[in-house]
Amino acid sequence: MTSAIADIVSADALDFAADGGFDVVNPATGEVFAQAPQIGDKALDSVFATAQQAFRSWRKDEDARRAALRAAADAIEKRAGDLVPVLTSEQGKPLNDAMGEVYAAAMWLRYYADLEVPREIIQDDSVAYQEVVRKPLGVVAGITPWNFPLALATWKIAPALRAGNTLVLKPSPYTPLATLAMGQVLRDVLPDGVLSVVTGRDPLGAAMVAHPVPRKVSFTGSTATGKKVAASAADDLKRVTLELGGNDPAIVLGDVDVDAIAQELFWSAFRNNGQVCLAVKRVYAHESIHAQLVEALAAIASTVKVDDGTVDGAQLGPINNRPQFSRVSELVTDALGRGARAVTGGAPLDRPGYFFAPTILDQVSDGVRIVDEEQFGPVLPVLSYRDEDDAIARANRSNYGLTASVWSGDAERAHALATEIDSGQVTINSHGAGVRPNLPFGGHKWSGLGVENGPWGLYGFTEIQVVAGPPRQQ
Known part of the structure; x- marks a missing residue:
């Protein structure tokens, strides 16, 4: 294990206590080159509790959230040279492609930081006041695949955090290290508990979906697994966004x-x-x-x-x-x-x-x-x-x-x-x-439920509340 990767997975750099570790393979050699931490059930409970606590203050200040996302984009670009070799080692893509992915991640964060979301005032006159308010859901569980670990993570991080939610993110066990590394980079710009990265082999993903704390699951992966996510989330009516396969x-x-x-x-x-x-x-x-x-x-x-x-x-x-x-x-x-x-x-x-x-x-x-x-x-x-x-x-x-x-x-x-x-x-x-980042992305039929990106993706991390009453004072 290189010293850079050892730093990523060192226990004192994580937001949770690991219950052992699991092997990470370099696909260019077929050989194990590192280990990533395996989170256990008690530690997962703690991570979700911390995210729930952080939500109470994070949801209140939209300007602070937008500033934090801009800082997150800057931090990722600044540390691109550290993230790229880790991504290539575990995913396999050429270094130039890995660099493009890192910059795409920063672009998505910056887009949501700058996105203007107009108020939806339906009536505001001498007769009545009616407004549609979009409120954050709370804690969100995000599960991402191995093909674009960092870019697809920010498809969830950026809109979820901008909307006022907190996020617990699980990358694929085939590509855990780059996401852990990005999580470390963002520790300096996001308040504790707003974004947590947890890693592990199955059944960690199933445990996250079934956990009582998150109110939404945003999943990107295979159609077969997406069907299982939808079935499990339905048990307590969690909201879901499923970005699944295509042919x-x-x-x-x-x-x-x-x-x-x-x-x-x-x-x-x-x-x-x-x-x-x-x-x-x-x-x-x-x-x-x-x-x-x-x-x-x-x-x-x-x-x-x-x-x-x-x-x-x-x-x-x-x-x-x-x-x-x-x-x-x-x-x-x-x-x-x-x-x-x-x-x-x-x-x-x-x-x-x-x-x-x-x-x-x-x-x-x-x-x-x-x-x-x-x-x-x-x-x-x-x-x-x-x-x-x-x-x-x-x-x-x-x-x-x-x-x-x-x-x-x-x-x-x-x-x-x-x-x-x-x-x-x-x-x-x-x-x-x-x-x-400004266009909705989602599939028909078995290719998914809901959309990501653009204001539509942001709305997917909110619930609508109608505020109606007598005229407001002019």
Whole structure:
């Protein structure tokens, strides 16, 4: 364990007493490189009690909360050089991508610090006064995944704290250290108990959801786990926001300039090794340009540098963890066994760690698992279609509905098709471009409940109260 990581997990740096520890693996080597603290039940009770106590004063001063979020953004940017190598070591992404994630975390904090939320006065005259007031819920439990540990943490931290709540945050046990490190950075700018980071393996997440103190659970992760979160939270009617999986389609029309879109389309699928909930996970290409598009995507894939994220020039690192590595391998093997052709890639790389070659699959169809399921890895099936209505129907034939895209030389035509797709976001000639702090992000069907980001995300951390009565003194 390096001295920097040892400092992160040292007992005197934590807000809780650990009941032992658990291993953290570097996915570039497949070897344990650190341990993180395992919180126990009694310590979790203490953390929630502290958060509940902190809520009493934190909720009262909005100006102080906004100032604290600005200070938090500044602190994260100032310590980016410390956070980045920790993130790369446990997540696997290249250092440049890790730096981008750290700055995205700061951007989300700054957006919510600066967001103006107008008062909702319905009537204020000589007859009556009526106002809709948005009040914080209290203590919130946040649970985040391993693909973007810091960025997705601030999707919860920023709006929850700005609204006046306090937050207990649990990162994935695959990537606990960077979030612990960010928590330490924020200790100097946030009052005690306002933000607590707790780490541990299961059943810690289930214990947080079932705990009587938090009044809301904000969860980002798999659909299967999200269903369990919703069921458990329902027992005492906790509010929930669930940002879940996706099997996001890209529909490419026959009028596109293939060479012009190939790079953008490729990286929309392979960014962060495909470990992005909103990544392109299946492409429907018109039969007239299908072969050309497959060739263009494969040419890009064959030149991508896959290596340890600390290696200069690495564009993709390893898959984050062994279970996910095994799942991607299994899905590709299944597809190849059912007639698919790996135009490039198609197998793990022959080296230590969880490295998988960027893979473009041709001669694959709906009904194959790699098309019907969320692969969450560096694999992209490219399917052919003849009729646009058929392409839309096939794109919608999924239980998921997170994001989608339409690619065309005719933007108006693409916009008309976009409205027919059943997903929370559809972009034209790009994919995921609508993921911004000021825009709502959420899925249809099995892709989630509620939205994050923008004022809509902030409102999700509040409850409405109506204040009504006689006219107020003028």
